[in-house]
Amino acid sequence: MVTTSEGGARPALVEGTAEVGARVRELRERCGLSLSELARRASVGKATLSGLESGTRNPTLDTLHAVAAALDLPLTALLGPPPGAVHGAAVEMRLLRVFDDGPVTYELYRMRIPAGLAQRSPAHHAGVTEHATVFAGVLETGPVDAPRRAGPGEHVEWAADVPHRYAALDGADVHASLLIRYPRP
CATH class of the missing domain: 1.10.260.40 (lambda repressor-like DNA-binding domains)
Structure with a gap:
């Protein structure tokens, strides 16, 4: 639960x-x-x-x-300059790298979600996508109305310009990378 x-x-x-x-x-x-x-x-x-x-x-x-x-x-x-850890209600993230690629900016994070916790995140601006690769645990993530699951070695991506969620299922912490793709308006 x-x-x-x-x-x-x-x-x-x-x-x-x-x-x-x-x-x-x-x-x-x-x-x-x-x-x-x-x-x-x-x-x-x-x-x-x-x-x-x-x-x-x-x-x-x-x-x-x-x-x-x-x-x-x-x-x-x-x-600004790379921060230390940033925490949400359940998600702990550490920025690893920012890539500016012309009309798109990418942020790469190391992400951890403690077992049994979930978090709802607000929508990003239009066109933003998120890409999570799971290393340990079972992650439920994606749009609030249509989340998907991914286990170790699996990848999931979704349009993040709608409210979305992250949850650690099956009694284990989730360890994953999170790549956020921001197109410039």
């Missing part, structure tokens, strides 16, 4: 929260958006976004993904 953490708000362990906030403010202003408009587009509270920008709030992974999607940017545009 999966213990769900999909509604949880576990803080992201992002080093340099003030720097992340400053980058969010700079990117928001570059796009000509008010704080209220970005909060609306990202479906996050204005107070949450204000705290993020001022560096007084340690953002969740879901909040960072929502803000990045609202700005039509990859997550790493908000994080």
Whole structure:
């Protein structure tokens, strides 16, 4: 049985929260958006976004993904230099590499999901896809309404411009790589 953490708000362990906030403010202003408009587009509270920008709030992974999607940017545009581990409600990720390939940016992560946990993630901007290769455990992932399973040595990919989920099934931690492909708008 999966213990769900999909509604949880576990803080992201992002080093340099003030720097992340400053980058969010700079990117928001570059796009000509008010704080209220970005909060609306990202479906996050204005107070949450204000705290993020001022560096007084340690953002969740879901909040960072929502803000990045609202700005039509990859997550790493908000994080700057390679961060340490970033945690969602269940997913722990460590950025390994960013590849800029003309009209597309790729982010490669090492991902771990503790046994029995699940997480729902917000939609990315249009055209974003995710690709997971499982090394250990059984991963259930993909769109919330049509998730798929993958075990060791298997690969699964999905359109990530819809809400999607990650879950570790069968009583074992999932260890996988996650490649996120962001086309430039």
